[in-house]
Amino acid sequence: MTLKGIAASPGIAIARVFFLSAERFVPDRQIVPDSSAEILRFRSSVSVAQAEIEAIRISTEEKLGADKAEIFEGHLMILEDPDFIDAIAMKIEEENINAEYALHETSQSFVELLQGMDDELLRGRAVDIEDVSGRIMSHLRGTPHMDLAGMSEECIIVARDLTPSDTAQLDLDYVRGFITEVGSRTSHSAIMARSLEIPAIVGAGSAVLDIAPHALVVLDANQGIVLVNPSDDELADYQAKKQADDLRRTELSRLRELPSLSKDGKRVELAANIGKLDDIQRAIDNGAEGIGLFRTEFLYMGRSTLPTEEEQFTSYKYALEKMNPKPVVIRTLDIGGDKELPYMELPKESNPFLGQRALRLCLDRQDLFRTQLRALLRASRYGNLKIMFPMIAVLEELLEAKRLLEEEKQKLIAEGVELAEHIEIGMMIEIPAAAIAADLFAPEVDFFSIGTNDLVQYTMAADRMNETVAYLYQPWHPSLLRLIRFVIQAAEKEGKWVGMCGEMAGDATAIPLLLGLGLHEFSMSAGGILPARELISQLNQAEWSSHAVQALSMRSTKEITQFVEDTQKGVTHHD
Numbered sequence: 001m002t003l004k005g006i007a008a009s010p011g012i013a014i015a016r017v018f019f020l021s022a023e024r025f026v027p028d029r030q031i032v033p034d035s036s037a038e039i040l041r042f043r044s045s046v047s048v049a050q051a052e053i054e055a056i057r058i059s060t061e062e063k064l065g066a067d068k069a070e071i072f073e074g075h076l077m078i079l080e081d082p083d084f085i086d087a088i089a090m091k092i093e094e095e096n097i098n099a100e101y102a103l104h105e106t107s108q109s110f111v112e113l114l115q116g117m118d119d120e121l122l123r124g125r126a127v128d129i130e131d132v133s134g135r136i137m138s139h140l141r142g143t144p145h146m147d148l149a150g151m152s153e154e155c156i157i158v159a160r161d162l163t164p165s166d167t168a169q170l171d172l173d174y175v176r177g178f179i180t181e182v183g184s185r186t187s188h189s190a191i192m193a194r195s196l197e198i199p200a201i202v203g204a205g206s207a208v209l210d211i212a213p214h215a216l217v218v219l220d221a222n223q224g225i226v227l228v229n230p231s232d233d234e235l236a237d238y239q240a241k242k243q244a245d246d247l248r249r250t251e252l253s254r255l256r257e258l259p260s261l262s263k264d265g266k267r268v269e270l271a272a273n274i275g276k277l278d279d280i281q282r283a284i285d286n287g288a289e290g291i292g293l294f295r296t297e298f299l300y301m302g303r304s305t306l307p308t309e310e311e312q313f314t315s316y317k318y319a320l321e322k323m324n325p326k327p328v329v330i331r332t333l334d335i336g337g338d339k340e341l342p343y344m345e346l347p348k349e350s351n352p353f354l355g356q357r358a359l360r361l362c363l364d365r366q367d368l369f370r371t372q373l374r375a376l377l378r379a380s381r382y383g384n385l386k387i388m389f390p391m392i393a394v395l396e397e398l399l400e401a402k403r404l405l406e407e408e409k410q411k412l413i414a415e416g417v418e419l420a421e422h423i424e425i426g427m428m429i430e431i432p433a434a435a436i437a438a439d440l441f442a443p444e445v446d447f448f449s450i451g452t453n454d455l456v457q458y459t460m461a462a463d464r465m466n467e468t469v470a471y472l473y474q475p476w477h478p479s480l481l482r483l484i485r486f487v488i489q490a491a492e493k494e495g496k497w498v499g500m501c502g503e504m505a506g507d508a509t510a511i512p513l514l515l516g517l518g519l520h521e522f523s524m525s526a527g528g529i530l531p532a533r534e535l536i537s538q539l540n541q542a543e544w545s546s547h548a549v550q551a552l553s554m555r556s557t558k559e560i561t562q563f564v565e566d567t568q569k570g571v572t573h574h575d
Contacts, residue, residue: 001211005179005204006470007224008190010527012242013177013199014235016214018155020162027100027137035093042089042099045139050079052135071128078125078132084110100140107133125304156219158208162189172196177219179226181208184470185503191453194503194525195275197282201226203470252530256287260522260533262515266541270533271327271523273501277315280322282526287533290327290384292449292523293501294319296372297334306344306368312375320383329386329426329449329499329523332372332401334358353454353463358391363400373408380420388426388449393433398444428501430454435483438490448491449523450484452502459483474557475504476513481552481560488518499523506532509564515541516548 032038057072078084084106091102107129114126157170157178170178175198183189183202193200199221211217211228218227218238222245227234260270271292272283283291299307299315320328336346336357349355362369376387389401402425412419429435430451438448452475457464459479462472474480484500491498499521504510506524511532514522522532547567551560 001207001228003179003204003207003226003228005201005208005224005226006183006185006190007221008183008185008187008202009177009193009196009198009200009525010222011177011197011199012222012238012245013156013219014216014238014242015154015156015176015219016216017158017179017211018175019213020157020159027098027104029101030098031096032092032098035096038092038097038099039089042092042103042136042140043085045099045136046079046085048139049132049135050076053079053132074125074128075132078128084129100137103133103136103140156217158211160209161187162192170196170198172198177201177221179204179208179217179219181206184464184466184473187464191273191503191525192275194527195273195279195282197525197527252534255530255533255537256285258287258533260289260536262536262539262541264540264542266515268515268519268536269499269521270529270536271329271499271521272526272529273523274319274526277318279526280319283529284322286526286529288326288526288529290329290521290523291319291323292329292499292505292521293388294328294330295334296331300333300335306371309371309375309378312372313378316376316379316385317382320379320385324383327384327386329388329501330376331388331390331428332359332376333362333368334390336361353457359389359397359401360391363397363404366404369404370408373405374412377405377409377412377419377423378417380423381418385420386424386426386447388428388447390428390451391430391454392427392441393431395437395440395444398427398441402444429487430458430502432459432483435487438487439493442490442494442496445496447496448487448498449521450487450498450500450502452480452500452504455483455502456480456504475502475507476510476551476560476564477557478552478554478560481513481517481548484514484519485517485548485552492518497521508532508535509561511535512539512544512564512568513548513551513560515539516544516546518545 053072053075057076088099088102088106091097091106092099095102110129111126114129154174154176156176159178160181161183162178162180177199178189178193179200180189180202181204185202187202190200190202199219201219201221201224204226208226215229218230218234220227220238227238230238260268262268269289270287271290272279272286272288273293273295274280274283274291275295276298280291299312316330319330334357336352336355346356346361356364376385379385387405389398392398405425409419424446426445426447426449427434427441428451429438429448432455434441435455442448453464456473456475460472460474460477462469464473488498497520500514500519501523503524505514505522506528508531511522515536524532551563554560554563
């Protein structure tokens with residue numbers, strides 16, 4: 001069987017599938033003939049779950065440290081809590097019912113009780129109850145528990161989708177790639193795959209969920225193809241392709257220490273987008289000349305309370321020291337849209353991508369924002385920090401963010417805290433209104449960073465998570481290229497620089513056009529840096545400056561794509 005999807009992160013992987021189910025099992029209520037036997041079956045499942053979690057706790061502590069293993073200590077406490085475990089056993093005995101139903105009903109009542117608490121820590125325990133209950137349920141049902149932390153063999157994950165917290169837990173000792181039913185090239189699972197440098201195919205459709213458990217698959221994320229149970233010839237062919245792919249990566253490593261120069265000597269900066277601290281070493285290994293986008297959301301996700309100022313300070317300090325003297329552009333909190341924090345209990349919105357997210361949320365929740373700003377300012381003296389505000393639509397938002405930053409700066413100075421003498425302040429251009437008014441924003445910032453993932457979806461009025469309108473995700477459509485050129489021109493008039501931290505920055509079709517338009521910094525997933533450096537070294541910036549102007553007058557993405565391909569092959573075009 002051959003399946004097709006969207007090639008989200010390049011590479012080839014060959015392994016057996018590991019299914020990650022996101023659907024919660026809801027059991028039927030059944031009367032049992034022997035409640036004592038049923039209680040014994042339940043307690044036996046609890047014991048197996050305990051042994052599993054203890055093994056995972058030890059493994060996590062060895063690999064990632066005691067702090068990361070704490071969550072599993074909490075899970076063990078739940079399994080030893082008589083108020084929870086004995087309540088389930090009592091329900092089985094009193095109602096003569098099956099253990100699955102008693103577990104489901106009892107755990108749900110605990111979850112609802114905890115979710116109604118005022119204390120954030122207690123509300124966070126609801127997630128732990130659900131996790132532990134799911135593990136017990138899997139043993140009662142005789143089905144393997146889908147646990148990302150408990151892998152023991154090489155695999156390719158198959159799932160409907162992967163959340164950011166799912167991808168953050170992937171054990172790269174075993175996970176060779178993943179395939180999802182839904183998603184797009186700019187969905188967070190795709191972005192995380194590129195960050196982790198593992199092959200991934202997304203949006204492959206419901207057929208991926210019909211793959212037999214433990215089936216051998218070939219994941220060709222260069223072409224967007226999945227081969228299920230390949231023939232011997234197909235397997236040999238792809239093993240050879242994978243070997244060639246690995247060799248190509250090795251050859252590119254010779255560019256790691258070289259500057260990013262065009263054929264005619266134009267210097268640009270190739271930086272990395274990172275989603276967690278582990279990504280910094282990958283950025284360094286891939287020759288990054290800086291961090292162009294440090295996503296701070298990871299500090300807030302996968303936990304039950306907001307990170308403290310000290311926790312944030314420690315993370316920012318580590319990143320700055322690790323990259324020093326290279327620049328690190330840290331984006332303030334960008335929560336909302338498809339990135340949620342359950343413990344914050346934000347109101348549900350009918351259209352969260354256009355709602356209270358990113359800087360809008362931070363300006364409304366100033367306590368949250370000021371904590372982050374203080375942590376950033378305190379860390380500033382440990383490296384080359386640049387602070388960037390996301391999701392700005394109007395000048396007033398930028399000015400308010402700068403005012404709050406200055407207030408916290410003055411407070412810290414008054415407290416005698418040592419700060420960097422100068423910190424560059426920038427903003428993301430991801431809303432068309434900001435792009436069109438770039439000349440009004442330019443005097444108020446030190447730099448712009450164009451976030452094309454959102455800029456494309458807002459310009460084209462097409463949800464980037466919706467496969468049915470995926471054809472409208474056209475980063476080098478004339479309308480987008482014109483907005484980008486306007487932003488760069490507005491910045492240059494004020495002597496400011498422009499970067500791009502959207503996925504477009506690492507695209508082989510877009511790079512020649514962006515170089516021609518005068519983009520100063522290209523920030524992308526670490527794995528894209530060396531291929532981009534090689535491509536730029538083959539391009540004449542002066543020539544592409546005129547080619548890019550020519551592309552602006554074209555009528556469609558298809559026409560521009562063909563033009564870029566033909567120009568690189570030396571095919572002459574006539575107006």
